[in-house]
Amino acid sequence: MTATGEVSAREAEVLALVGEHLSNAEIGARLFISVRTVESHVSSLLRKLALPDRRALAQRASELGRADRSHPAPALPTPLTSFVGRARERAELAEIVKTHRQVTAVGPGGVGKTRLALTLAAEAADEYADGVWFVDLVPVTDPGATVVAAAVAAALGLGEQPGTAIDESVVAALADRHALLVLDNCEQVRDGVAPFVERLLAACPRVTVLATSRARLMVPFERVYPVPPLSLAGDGESDAVALFLERAAAVGRPPDPALRDHVAAVCARLDGVALAIELAAARWSTLGLDGLTAGLSDQLRMLAGGSRADDRHRSVRAALDWSHALLEPADRALLRRVSVFVAPFTVAAAAEVAGSDVGMVADGLARLAEQSLLVVTASLGGTEYRALETIRQYGTERLTEAGELDDARARHLRWCLAEAAGLAVVGADWRARFDAVADDLRSALAWAADRPGQRTDAYRLARRLAELTFTRNLVGESQLRFAQAAALADDPADTASMLREAAAVAGCRMRGDDMYRFQRAAADAARRAGDTAGAAVDLATAATNAYRFWSKFARLTPEAEAVALIAEARELAGDDPAAAAALALAEAGVLTDAFGAAQGPAENAVPETVARAERAVELAHRTGDPLAESAALDALTGARSWAGDAFAAAATARRRITLLSAAPDTPAGTHELIDALGMATEAGLGAGDLPGARRWGRQLADHPLLAEVGHRATSWLLVAGAFAGNVDEVLTGSARFLEAWQRAGSPARSVLGPAVAGVAMIHGLRDDHDTRREWDAVLRRLGTPPEHVYGYGAVFDAMLMLHQGRAGEAWERLAPEPADVWKWVTWIWLHWYVALRAEASVLAGNPDAADRLAEARAVVAGNPVAAAIVERAAALFDDDRRRLLATAAAFDASGCRYQAARTLVLAGGDHAVRGSAALAGLGLAPMAPR
Known part of the structure; x- marks a missing residue:
């Protein structure tokens, strides 16, 4: 029955019964009210409806009943705001x-x-x-x-x-x-x-x-x-975000659509609780999203002042006060004590932290869950409880008021230490087990780190968390935790140890400056601990790394600074074997890498560099430390590359991989392995071992610790793919490379040049001029060092020019004598440079092509790809089709499909048809006629 005018709900009921022609006594009995009350309602109805008598009133009731009988009006309060989602x-x-x-x-x-x-x-x-x-x-x-x-x-x-x-x-x-x-x-x-x-x-x-x-x-x-919280994400629109935007619009203007992700993050921090979201949205116009985000650390203070008629909902605190008041004292105590847990927790964990009997805690948690103060999740693995963030903050306040905060936090810290110690890194589920407690470990550490009385436990937890996060591939956090452990350690020896680990993690992250800083700080700590030999190792290692890993540094270490570190290390080393090995490596490494800055190879310098590196390997081997020996082998690899012996360099690089197969799974061991994989990839490219280079490059690209630097991880795999002509692999890998490079801030690191030049060449071979120009722009962003002008840039440019029939231009690009540009082509590019130079000379019709062929044969002997390029050029020079076609099989066997197809096109006739089809199958444009 719908009331008209100002007719009340009770009067509407009386009116309806008058329409049924009931007497006042009958109406009173039906409605359980007195006859006098009925008479009062009837008089009021006659006045409000301006009717003369009861008969007219009954007629009006009948009319209203016919019009509205099938639609009874809900006796519901009228909401003040719209309902969103759900x-x-x-x-x-x-x-x-x-x-x-x-x-x-x-x-x-x-x-x-x-x-x-x-x-x-x-x-x-x-x-x-x-x-x-x-x-x-x-x-x-x-x-x-x-x-x-x-x-x-x-x-x-x-x-x-x-x-x-x-x-x-x-x-x-x-x-x-x-x-x-x-x-x-x-x-x-x-x-x-x-x-x-x-x-x-x-x-x-x-x-x-x-x-x-x-x-x-x-x-x-x-x-x-x-009733669940508002949806935060999914296939459809987020109800939480929609509610925030609508309520924010009501107090001013809604946030810009570009800030939707930020709004979603705020709603997630509020656990999708409608009241909290409405109160936050009400403050958006004055705080902005940045202010709201900052204020979420104290939600109880910030989420107040709503325009709710109900006092319980004027603030989150008031809503929680209402629930808290309904609890028994024991349940109140349990709620505040379990508020120290950040992540879901079990009954056993709650009992340990609450300091109570397991049975009593189980009953209490069940009651708190029944009161919707805890979220309970039951699974085959057991039952877990979780408090929403606002309830956690409320419980923490109550802990403080009760004077129990420090005791509860201390028990939580002890529980975290036990959990961290028991997290064995075994089994497929260990990551899930770590993730389940990681936030609690972080929370406990944050609390303990600021309290002198908890310093020892804080050091233990920081160290263990650093180890666990490293294995979990959270390398940025691992570096932070090792540095934190170093700051918390009471013993300078422990400080030095933690700083060395931090340096190794920084190396894994390609953060050379951090690595250098931590290594030098470790030397200072070791000296304070009285470990002069350890300090000598640290100083020598810092000097070595400054040159060995120069591409990881934003600030290159001056040579004089590195030499001074070596001199200081020599004074501290004494007769310690590890210090002697580290010094030998520093002297060999700094000399080897600094040697590249010279104008040319002094005749005595190369043999001396090789001898120093071999001595470093011998001393490191005596220590029995595979990481020290691997580092020394790295210096020997570089020395042999400067000597022009690509095959010896590749063999040494492979020896490192074998040695490290049994190395410890530590930050230092992982850093060494990552470097070894990169060196093996590069050395394989230099020796023409494309299958090996791709194998090592794939291991490097897929290494989980390199997720932060995917562009560095994939770079050499792109070079291998470009040389082999694996177009699909290059296109897929280059997309990953570009995304990771842009995500990292588009660093202008010259070490990335070969990969970018290789990708640009592939797009040139595809006649995709627009995309090539895009990659050329990236290449310009990286700079044009001499390695680009005379090394990889010349090699990839020449390959494209030869494909396009521009042999004369290719010859001009490769015109400098290898001996004049040795320091930019030695290592990876030498064999490719001289082989392509010989082919360009032949195809361009140079009068001294025969001399170029002879010189190239002597240099590339043993390199399956480069030797086949030279042999193909010789067959073209001699017009020997049989020898020419034989090189196609050599290219196929070497994993170089592009050069095999190119050979068939160069052979002409039916072979050229097959070769053109092979190029098309690779996704490449046709070759220009000879």
């Missing part, structure tokens, strides 16, 4: 309400239970002939069933009848009604609601009860529907 929850809850007569929507305060229930009730109003009725139980403080029944009676407009209990009146009024009764906020009067609802449903077969509560009612026929 499509899935609305559909689920509506379906449950259709099939169950008593449904309880449960969830923590502020999650949106009431709004969801009201929305559902409004949408379902047409399905209940006698309407929907809303009862707010917040004002009810007495948990007795009678008081609850009185609140329901008031909502229904029932008066109290002498001699009749109010609950009986309610049951009688609803006995034959088809209605939905919404009981909101039942948690504080559960003891009264449960028996009332049980009796009501037993006596009123067509009544359905939808209750909202922070805890289930615990009645036999109850169907519980947990």
Whole structure:
């Protein structure tokens, strides 16, 4: 029945019964009110509706009944704001309400239970002939069933009848009604609601009860529907973000769409709780997203001041105060003590941190979960509990008020230490086990690190967390934790040890400056500990790394500085074998790499460099340390490359891989292995071992620790792919390279030049001029060092020019004598340079082509690809097709499909048709005619 004008709900009921021509006594009996009250309502109706008598009133009631009888108006409060999202929850809850007569929507305060229930009730109003009725139980403080029944009676407009209990009146009024009764906020009067609802449903077969509560009612026929937080992400729109944007617009202007990800992050920090999101959105216009994000560390302070009519929802703190007040003292104590957990926790963990019996804690956690103060997750692996972030912060405040914070934190720290110590890095699930406790380890460390009394435990936890995060491939955090452990260590020897580990992790991250800084700091700590030999090793290693890993440095170490470090190390070394080996390596390494800055190879310098490196290898081998020996072998690899012996360099690089197969799985061991894989890849390219280079390059590119520097990890694999003509591999790898390079800030590192030049060449071979120009732009961003002008740049440019039939230009590009540009072509590019130079000379018709061929044969002998290029050029020079075609098989055997196809095209005739088809199959453009 819809009331008109200012007719009240009770008056509307009286009007309807007048329309049925009932007497005042009959109306009073039907509505459980006195006859005098009925007379008062009838008089009021005559006045409000301006009708002369009761007959006219009955006629008006009949008219209104005919017009509105099929659409009873829901007796629901009118929301002040729009309802956002919740499509899935609305559909689920509506379906449950259709099939169950008593449904309880449960969830923590502020999650949106009431709004969801009201929305559902409004949408379902047409399905209940006698309407929907809303009862707010917040004002009810007495948990007795009678008081609850009185609140329901008031909502229904029932008066109290002498001699009749109010609950009986309610049951009688609803006995034959088809209605939905919404009981909101039942948690504080559960003891009264449960028996009332049980009796009501037993006596009123067509009544359905939808209750909202922070805890289930615990009645036999109850169907519980947990109301989840607002959706944060998924296939559809995020309800949490939509709510934030709408409420933010209501107080000003909504955030720019470009900030949607930032809004989503804020909503995630708020666990998708509707109340928290609304309160945060209300402060967006004054704080902005940056201010909101900063304020989330104290959500209870920031999320206040909402425009809610209900005081409980004017702030998150008020909502939590309401729930907290309903708890027994023991449960309050448990809630505040488990608030130290950041991640989900078990009963056993909670018992240890709470300092209580496991059985008692289990019961307490169950009660807190029933009150929606903890989220419970049951699985085959066990049951876990979690507190939402606002509840955690609330519990921490309560811990402080109770004077229990330090004790609870200390117990949590001890638990974290035990968990970290027991995390064996074995089994496929170890990462999941680490992730499950990692946030708690970090939280405990953050607390302990600032307390002198916890310094020893903080050091132990920082060290273990550094080890675990390294193995978990969180290398940035690992470096931070090792440095933190060094700062917390009481013993300078421990400080030195942690700084060495931090240096190794920095090396894995390609952060040379950090590596150098940590290594020098380790020397200082070792000296304070009285370990002069250890300090000597650190100083010598810092000097070595400054040259050995120069491409990882933003600031190149001056030679004089490195020499000074070596001199200082020599004074401290004494007769310690490890120090002697480190010194020998520093002297060999600095000399070898500094040698590249000279104008040309002095005749005595190369043999001396090789001899120094061999001596470093011998001394390192005596120490029994595979990492020291590997580092020395690296120096020997470089020395042999300067000597022009590509095959000896490649063999030495492979020897490092074998040696490191049994090396410890530590930051230092991993750093050494990563470098060894890179060197083996480069050495394989220089010796023409393309399958080997691709194998080592693939291991390097796939190494999980290089995720931060994917562009560095994939660079040499791209070079190998470019030489082999593996177009698909280059296109896929180059996309990964470019994305990682841009993500890293597009660093202008010249060491990336060969990869970019190789990719640009492949696009040139494909006649994809637009993409080639894009990669040429990247190449210009990296600079044009001499290695580009005379080394890899000349090699890749010449390969493209020869493909395009521009042999004369290719010859000009390779015109400098190898001996004049030796320092830029020695190592990887020498054999490719002289072989392509010989072919360009032949195809360009140079008069001294025969001399170029002879010189090239002597240099590339033993290199399967470069030797085949020279042999092909010789066959072209001699016009010997049989020898020419034989090189195609040599290229195929060497994994160089592009050169094999090129050979067939150069052979002409039917062979050229097959060769052109092979080039097309590779995705390359046709070759220009000879």
